[in-house]
Structures are given as C-alpha cells and as structure tokens.
Amino acid sequence: MRRLSIALLLLLSWLAVPVLAQTPQPSPDAVLLQAQRAEQLGKFPEAEKFYRQAIEQSGSSPLAAEAKMRLAALYMRKMERYGDALKIYEELIKQYRTGEIAAEATLRIGELYELQMQKATSDKDRNTFEQKALEAYRRVENEFRDTAVAKGEGKQRLDTMLRRIDERNRNHPAYRFWDILVALTGRQPWLSYWVAIVLFTLIVMALLTPLRLAWFRSFREMKKLEPEVKRLRERYKGQELNEKIMELYKQHKVNPAAGCLPMLIQMPILIYLYYTIRMYEYQFSKGFFLWINPWMAEKFPGIVGANLGQHDLPLLILYAISLYVTQRLTPVSDPAQAEQMKITSLFMTIFMLYMMYTWHFPSAFVLYWFLSNILMTAQQLRYMRPEPTATAPVEETAKAPEPVAAATAAGNPGKNHHTRKPRRRR
Numbered sequence: 001m002r003r004l005s006i007a008l009l010l011l012l013s014w015l016a017v018p019v020l021a022q023t024p025q026p027s028p029d030a031v032l033l034q035a036q037r038a039e040q041l042g043k044f045p046e047a048e049k050f051y052r053q054a055i056e057q058s059g060s061s062p063l064a065a066e067a068k069m070r071l072a073a074l075y076m077r078k079m080e081r082y083g084d085a086l087k088i089y090e091e092l093i094k095q096y097r098t099g100e101i102a103a104e105a106t107l108r109i110g111e112l113y114e115l116q117m118q119k120a121t122s123d124k125d126r127n128t129f130e131q132k133a134l135e136a137y138r139r140v141e142n143e144f145r146d147t148a149v150a151k152g153e154g155k156q157r158l159d160t161m162l163r164r165i166d167e168r169n170r171n172h173p174a175y176r177f178w179d180i181l182v183a184l185t186g187r188q189p190w191l192s193y194w195v196a197i198v199l200f201t202l203i204v205m206a207l208l209t210p211l212r213l214a215w216f217r218s219f220r221e222m223k224k225l226e227p228e229v230k231r232l233r234e235r236y237k238g239q240e241l242n243e244k245i246m247e248l249y250k251q252h253k254v255n256p257a258a259g260c261l262p263m264l265i266q267m268p269i270l271i272y273l274y275y276t277i278r279m280y281e282y283q284f285s286k287g288f289f290l291w292i293n294p295w296m297a298e299k300f301p302g303i304v305g306a307n308l309g310q311h312d313l314p315l316l317i318l319y320a321i322s323l324y325v326t327q328r329l330t331p332v333s334d335p336a337q338a339e340q341m342k343i344t345s346l347f348m349t350i351f352m353l354y355m356m357y358t359w360h361f362p363s364a365f366v367l368y369w370f371l372s373n374i375l376m377t378a379q380q381l382r383y384m385r386p387e388p389t390a391t392a393p394v395e396e397t398a399k400a401p402e403p404v405a406a407a408t409a410a411g412n413p414g415k416n417h418h419t420r421k422p423r424r425r426r
Helices: 002-021 028-040 044-058 062-078 082-096 100-119 123-143 148-169 173-183 192-224 226-235 238-251 260-279 294-299 313-329 335-358 363-383 403-411
Strands: none
Touching: 028 044, 028 062, 044 062, 062 082, 062 100, 082 100, 100 123, 100 148, 123 148, 173 192, 173 260, 192 226, 192 260, 192 363, 226 238, 260 363, 313 335, 313 363
C-alpha cells in the first residue's frame, strides 16, 4: 500500500511539472499595450507581431477591430505599406457595414489616398489619388452621416479638401463663368446660386432651340408624308422599301435623323456641366433652394440636402417625373414604335433615378436637368400642336338684294304690295 501511494505521488508530480513550468499567457489588452509601446519606440516589426497576436486572441470582439485599426494605421503612416492597410480597412467595412467602425475605416481610406497623393510624382497620379480621397470623404458624409466620425473629423477633412480644390480652380474659365452668373445677383445664399443655374439652363436652351425647331419642322413634314409611306409599305419590302422611303424624304427635303443632332450636342454639354459643377461644388455648398437648406436637412436627414452641393431625394424624384413626361411627349414618326417608346421611357427613367441616387449627384446638377426637361416639354407642347386646317368663310345670313331684282322692283311698282293696280274701265 505504501509503495502504491509513493507511485501515485510521483506520477502526479511528473504531470504537474509541465503545467507549473508554463508561464501565464498575457491578455489581449496587455498584448495591445505591448504593441503600442513597441510602436512608440520605433520597433515596427515587433509592434506588427503584437498587433497580430492581439487580433488572434480577441476573435471577433471590438478589441480585435481596434487592433486591426492600429495595425492598418501602422502600415499606412509608419511603414508605407498602403496596399496592406487598404486591405484591412476594406475588411472592416465589409464586416461592420454601418456604425462608427465602418465610418472610421472609410475615413482612413481617404487619409491613405491623401498620403499617396502627397508622395505622387506626376500630376496625373496626384489628381487620381485626390479624387479617390474625395470620394471616400463624400462616402463618409453620405453613408455614415449620423456617426460621430462623419460629424467631426470627416466633415473637417471634406471641407478642407474642397476648399483646397476651390482655391486651385479659381482661374479656370468654367469656374469664372459660374462665378459671374452667381455675382449677377449679389451672391445671396437664398437667391444667387439657383438663379445662376436657371440662367445657365436658358443659355443652353437658347443655343439648342434652332436645332430643335429644325427637328420639329422635319417631324411635321414626316407626319404629312405618312399616307405616302403607308402606300410604299404595301407595295415594297426589305431594302427596296427603305430606299423608296429615303427617296421620298429626299424629294420633300425631310431629314429623319434631325432629332439626333440636339441629343448628340447636349450630351457633351451635360458631361461638361457635371465637371464644372463639381469644380464649383464648394461654392454651391453655400447656396440654398426652397426646401434644400440646413433646417430641412436636420428634420429629414438623408432625404433633404442641406445645400445645392449635396444630394437631395425630393428634387431627384421631381426630375424623374419630368424625364418620363418629356419622353412620353416626344413624338414618334412610326406608330408601330409607340408601345416600344413607352417601355423605353419607363426603363430610362428608372435607370437614371437609380444611377443618380446611387452616385449622389449634387442638387445643382439635378436642378439644371429638371429645368431643362420642363423647358423642352414646353417647347414640344408649343411647336408640336397640329396646324389649324383652312375652313371656308361663313356665309352672311343677311344678303343684299340682287341688282337685277332691285331694278325690276323699281321699274315695276305694280309688284309692290304697298300699291294697288287701278282697274281699267270698259
């Protein structure tokens, strides 16, 4: 019995030796402090090792997100490993999607692009990184507007970058043009900026009106030729039919492609307009329009824009309605295409609404397009009215007596009922 007790004691001692020899593993908080201490001392590889250890020990807790943030900042600011830092930030955004952590990661992506912009050697790379940083800061403003990050550092960084871009663009001709239009009414926040957009819209419409009038006249002539085209369709088919129709149009000096020219000219104008509004965005952020103001934006956050430089959902919906109405009122020369035009108008309206909502187009650009649709609709209603048909003049109800009858009545008083013919005596 004594030997058995000694054997058990020795066995337990042998099992307890490795356990007692092990040192206690530090907690994730302690590892994170060690990483910060190593980073302060300039021991970046050692700090990286501790950060990764803290991430592994923390699992999916908020402490792991903090460790990832600090590791990405180490890569970005101290080690210039921008790709590794960007990868960690994107993982955090994908993991948390909303909230302070995702907003912080998005903001740091903007800071990362700013650091790359400062180190870029060519103007092309510098502009590319600047646009990416601006997109990241705008994303913080639009998608995380309720977070403390967006209201604090995010707003400051966006405002600083827009101010820097505004200072650089002041000598650009497009910037000066907008500045002149705004200055015409004294740079009043509630008046000058939307009036400048109205003036620009009128200028563009005045330039495009001759082309649109030519298309309206061409369309009227095509409507007159519809009976002839119908007869040609009954007699010819295929390529021969197309040749005969083109000969008919050429004979009557009608251009069926006249409506394409205004659209082709308007597209570069829209692209250039979007570019110039982005260039003048910092100044447009000082302008308001009806419900687009800071007070309404506070009551309806995420729906109403605070200024003309921000996205506004009600104005975007009004634009979509105007676009659909304009396209539905656009005349179609071929009646067979009317149903197809209806489907195309609906699809185009939904597509433009989704695109402009997703990309957060500034209200100034949407306001221009909305006003353009209204003016184009007014032009169509005015110039596409059917021409009045010539009618015969209405005959007068009271006609003057014919000269012959009057002369007969004057020369033959016996027919007058006021005189009686005397009897002849026998």
